Amino acid sequence: VSEVSPAAHKIPWNEPDFSRRMLREHLSQDHDAASRREVGIDRHVDWIHGHVLAETPTRILDLGCGPGLYASRLAERGHTCVGIDFSPASIEYAREQARKRELRCEYRLADVRQADFGDGFGLAMFVFGEVNAFAREVAQDIVGRMFESLESGGVVVLEMSSHASVERTGSGPPSSVERTSGLFSDGPHRVDRTAQWDASSGVASQRFEVVEPGRDEVCEYRETLFAYTDDEIRALVSQAGFPSPTLYGSLCGDALPHDGDTLVAVSRKS
Numbered sequence: 001v002s003e004v005s006p007a008a009h010k011i012p013w014n015e016p017d018f019s020r021r022m023l024r025e026h027l028s029q030d031h032d033a034a035s036r037r038e039v040g041i042d043r044h045v046d047w048i049h050g051h052v053l054a055e056t057p058t059r060i061l062d063l064g065c066g067p068g069l070y071a072s073r074l075a076e077r078g079h080t081c082v083g084i085d086f087s088p089a090s091i092e093y094a095r096e097q098a099r100k101r102e103l104r105c106e107y108r109l110a111d112v113r114q115a116d117f118g119d120g121f122g123l124a125m126f127v128f129g130e131v132n133a134f135a136r137e138v139a140q141d142i143v144g145r146m147f148e149s150l151e152s153g154g155v156v157v158l159e160m161s162s163h164a165s166v167e168r169t170g171s172g173p174p175s176s177v178e179r180t181s182g183l184f185s186d187g188p189h190r191v192d193r194t195a196q197w198d199a200s201s202g203v204a205s206q207r208f209e210v211v212e213p214g215r216d217e218v219c220e221y222r223e224t225l226f227a228y229t230d231d232e233i234r235a236l237v238s239q240a241g242f243p244s245p246t247l248y249g250s251l252c253g254d255a256l257p258h259d260g261d262t263l264v265a266v267s268r269k270s
């Protein structure tokens with residue numbers, strides 16, 4: 001995409017307190033919001049290990065690895081992983097797990113927009129829709145650098161949020177939720193959420209206003225998500241240098257349903 005896309009607002013996942021609260025959400029087995037629950041991740045890892053990698057020990061790059069829930073499981077199946085994330089609490093947790101479980105995982109605290117990914121990988125993955133949170137030209141640059149990081153024959157796995165799910169996020173009605181503690185605060189607070197969908201640019205914006213009792217100041221967080229049609233996902237991968245990808249409807253290799261939440265592009269560097 002040659003045009004400069006609208007500004008991308010991001011929730012500050014890398015801010016230490018935010019990242020500590022986010023880690024709780026990643027590890028929670030009550031919901032699939034930050035990371036999927038373990039039972040789902042196990043299925044994804046089985047598919048990546050069995051179908052994408054044909055059970056061949058591989059050097060894997062996992063971007064936006066969070067607390068290493070995918071990387072650690074892939075390492076347990078014989079692969080060697082490098083995970084990159086800019087959340088300090090997640091990287092600390094991932095490193096501790098690797099040390100305790102003697103896993104061949106190295107974790108780097110870095111921003112994927114600037115980080116040097118290294119090279120010689122057999123698989124480069126970026127899962128759970130985080131690619132949709134970058135401005136389009138930044139996403140293109142990241143996928144281009146994933147291509148560079150792979151050896152010849154290496155595979156890219158990109159799991160994007162589907163166009164329909166980004167549109168749903170931007171089109172939802174305002175909501176207001178009271179919590180005793182959560183992602184936006186350790187104490188009692190209320191989160192007022194409003195959203196917008198701009199069909200012409202394919203951009204969803206969310207605004208979260210966090211109100212804490214006894215505090216006059218309202219904290220505001222904004223997040224922008226960029227929607228991609230199937231053809232735009234193919235173009236994102238092809239323009240990075242890969243052959244046109246195969247698209248799946250999930251990280252278990254399901255056939256593509258167009259109303260699903262997720263879309264997985266897989267391509268092999270020739």
Ligand SMILES: C[S@@+](CC[C@H](N)C(=O)[O-])C[C@H]1O[C@@H](n2cnc3c(N)ncnc32)[C@H](O)[C@@H]1O
Pocket residue numbers: 013014034035036063064065066067069070084085086087090110111112113127128130
């Ligand atoms: C939705 S979570 C998914 C985590 C992990 N892939 C999983 O599925 O369990 C997205 C992750 O991307 C990370 N992230 C977002 N923007 C990033 C950036 N610019 N650089 C590095 N990591 C980033 C966040 O910190 C978070 O851990």
